[in-house]
Amino acid sequence: xxxxxxxxxxxxxxxxxxxxxxxxxxxxxxxxxxxxxxxxxxxxxxxxxxxxxxxxxxxxxxxxxxxxxxxxxxxxxxxxxxxxxxxxxxxxxxxxxxxxxxxxxxxxxxxxxxxxxxxxxxxxxxxxxxxxxxxxxxxxxxxxxxxxxxxxxxxxxxxxxxxxxxxxxxxxxxxxxxxxxxxxxxxxxxxxxxxxxxxxxxxxxxxxxxxxxxxxxxxxxxxxxxxxxxxxxxxxxxxxxxxxxxxxxxxxxxxxxxxxxxxxxxxxxxxxxxxxxxxxxxxxxxxxxxxxxxxxxxxxxxxxxxxxxxxxxxxxxxxxxxxxxxxxxxxxxxxxxxxxxxxxxxxxxxxxxxxxxxxxxxxxxxxxxxxxxxxxxxxxxxxxxxxxxxxxxxxxxxxxxxxxxxxxxxxxxxxxxxxxxxxxxxxxxxxxxxxxxxxxxxxxxxxxxxxxxxxxx
Numbered sequence: 001x002x003x004x005x006x007x008x009x010x011x012x013x014x015x016x017x018x019x020x021x022x023x024x025x026x027x028x029x030x031x032x033x034x035x036x037x038x039x040x041x042x043x044x045x046x047x048x049x050x051x052x053x054x055x056x057x058x059x060x061x062x063x064x065x066x067x068x069x070x071x072x073x074x075x076x077x078x079x080x081x082x083x084x085x086x087x088x089x090x091x092x093x094x095x096x097x098x099x100x101x102x103x104x105x106x107x108x109x110x111x112x113x114x115x116x117x118x119x120x121x122x123x124x125x126x127x128x129x130x131x132x133x134x135x136x137x138x139x140x141x142x143x144x145x146x147x148x149x150x151x152x153x154x155x156x157x158x159x160x161x162x163x164x165x166x167x168x169x170x171x172x173x174x175x176x177x178x179x180x181x182x183x184x185x186x187x188x189x190x191x192x193x194x195x196x197x198x199x200x201x202x203x204x205x206x207x208x209x210x211x212x213x214x215x216x217x218x219x220x221x222x223x224x225x226x227x228x229x230x231x232x233x234x235x236x237x238x239x240x241x242x243x244x245x246x247x248x249x250x251x252x253x254x255x256x257x258x259x260x261x262x263x264x265x266x267x268x269x270x271x272x273x274x275x276x277x278x279x280x281x282x283x284x285x286x287x288x289x290x291x292x293x294x295x296x297x298x299x300x301x302x303x304x305x306x307x308x309x310x311x312x313x314x315x316x317x318x319x320x321x322x323x324x325x326x327x328x329x330x331x332x333x334x335x336x337x338x339x340x341x342x343x344x345x346x347x348x349x350x351x352x353x354x355x356x357x358x359x360x361x362x363x364x365x366x367x368x369x370x371x372x373x374x375x376x377x378x379x380x381x382x383x384x385x386x387x388x389x390x391x392x393x394x395x396x397x398x399x400x401x402x403x404x405x406x407x408x409x410x411x412x413x414x415x416x417x418x419x420x421x422x423x424x425x426x427x428x429x430x431x432x433x434x435x436x437x438x439x440x441x442x443x444x445x446x447x448x449x450x451x452x453x454x455x456x457x
Contacts, residue, residue: 002030002041004434006393009047011385013054014366022052024391027433031387045429045436047395051361054369054385055087055392055432056346059261059307059376060237062338063089064314066112067097072314072412074113074121077342078450080410081119083438085346085427086310087392088382088453089119092147093126094157095313101126103137110452117450118437120392122378127179128158132171139177142454144376145235146177150219151184151284159186162222169232178259178376179227180235183219183244184211184285193333202331204275210333211286213241220244224251227258235375236260238311240285242295249304259375261307264345267296268352269417279320280417282337283313297353301363306371308364310345313338316413340416344404350396351423377455395429402426408441 004024011020011032019035033039063077081089093100100109106123113121125135125143135146148168149159160168165181172179192210196202201209220236224247227234239245239262248260265283270290274281281287288296299305315324319336322329329335341348349368353359373383381390403422406414430438437445 002039004043004045004391004431005038005041006045006047006052006431007038008049009052009395010049011052012361012365013385014362014370017051017361022385022393024434027391029385029387029389029391032385045431050428051396051398052385053085053361053365053394053396054383055394055430056085056368057307057372057382058086058089058310058312058342058345059372060092060263060309061089061312061342062092062095062314063312064095066109068095070316070412071095072312074116075447076410076412077312078117078119078121079443080343082430082432083410083427083441083443084343085394085396085430086342087119087394087430087432088122088378089342090122090124090144090376092124094147095154097156099126099128099157101128101131102134103141106138106141106143114452115448118443118445118447119450120432120453121450122376122453124180127160127168129160129164132168135168135171135177136175139175144178144378144455145180146172147180149182150223151182151186151189151215153182162226165223166226166230169226169230169234173230173232178233178235180237181219181223182237183216183223185215185218188215188218197333202333204278204332207282207332208271208274208286211284213243213288216241216244216285217247221247224248224256224258227256233257238263238266238285238309239305240266240288242292242299245296245299245304249299249302252304259306260304261309262296262300262305263309263311264341264348265339265417267293267300267308268348273417279335280415281339282332282335283311283339284337297357297359300353300367301359303366303371305367306375308345308349308368310342311338312340312342314340314411314413317415320415340411340413341418343409343411344416344418346394347402347423347426348418348421350425354398355424377457378453380456381453391431391434393431394427396425397428398425400424400426400428
């Protein structure tokens with residue numbers, strides 16, 4: 001007898017949508033069955049004709065635990081992820097105290113967060129100028145990639161220059177790891193910020209002009225060239241521009257192992273939101289034009305992106321409007337940059353893609369599950385609805401209408417640029433390794449059900 005049977009679903013894979021049933025045993029998918037075949041199981045979940053997606057993987061999340069828990073923590077962040085359909089999150093090493101830059105800190109972080117996790121989780125390792133000797137140790141612990149900044153970064157972390165990035169990529173290449181980069185050119189942004197301040201352009205258009213697409217383009221192209229020179233696997237984080245995406249696609253077509261992600265906010269929100277509404281919509285890279293948002297979807301559809309991430313970058317209300325760590329916010333450049341979206345990312349992507357643009361659900365299964373699992377070395381456990389894979393499933397009601405409200409958010413700080421957005425198509429049940437963790441916007445499991453997932457390959 002099986003442990004769980006998910007029946008009457010439209011099973012979504014990267015290749016097709018088909019009616020069928022899914023049998024689960026010992027946390028794994030045991031069989032994918034034709035419609036009508038219903039073996040005995042201890043628990044039966046009726047999908048009621050709704051879509052059954054493979055659990056989404058959030059390739060880029062800042063859960064701030066340990067050290068900055070007033071912004072977010074594992075209990076709230078992973079609960080929000082599970083409710084929203086992200087069954088595995090890949091947590092960033094910065095906005096931790098201390099930033100996770102060596103193997104000892106890997107163990108300390110697991111000890112701190114594991115008992116509070118609702119979703120499964122992986123770790124990005126830190127990549128900063130003074131920890132090159134520690135990279136192999138974190139890789140051996142199971143880190144799925146290493147995160148660095150080519151642009152400016154928060155005070156708890158340090159950016160790399162191009163020479164340092166070259167050496168780091170040579171080292172990471174030796175043990176088969178993947179280097180990930182926030183690609184915005186440091187010197188260009190610093191100069192533009194200083195220029196805007198000098199010219200008195202302290203409004204939101206000034207902020208947007210301080211981080212132009214060319215800054216993202218220059219850094220991305222340089223990282224691609226370094227990847228070609230070193231043979232290192234590279235991941236480009238939170239791509240906001242379709243023109244940048246094209247450069248990544250060109251390199252992929254040339255045969256280089258260069259992956260990338262975009263985010264739900266770059267696929268739905270625009271620069272007009274920043275100008276009209278300000279602080280909640282500040283992020284880096286910034287939001288782009290509606291025309292660029294529409295074109296960016298082309299690269300989701302063609303498989304350029306291995307991830308539609310949240311880049312969940314939470315903060316308190318005060319850090320958007322009043323002060324950050326005791327420093328008063330004087331102008332737009334002082335405002336905390338980041339959008340909270342780990343709970344909303346899947347439904348926003350479904351509404352913007354499948355509902356508004358007629359994108360096939362298979363595209364989301366590919367971009368949010370299969371390709372991220374492959375890129376980050378966890379494919380085989382995660383990423384597909386296939387026998388032997390973890391039974392990570394998200395049932396999505398494509399007809400369910402929704403409005404994102406502050407009260408519905410499970411974050412420590414119930415604020416988000418997505419509050420007020422309306423759409424259709426929402427996760428109604430989330431299953432992680434056979435455990436029903438969330439239903440209808442509420443957590444149904446005990447915290448600690450989430451597990452650390454280490455890199456497999």
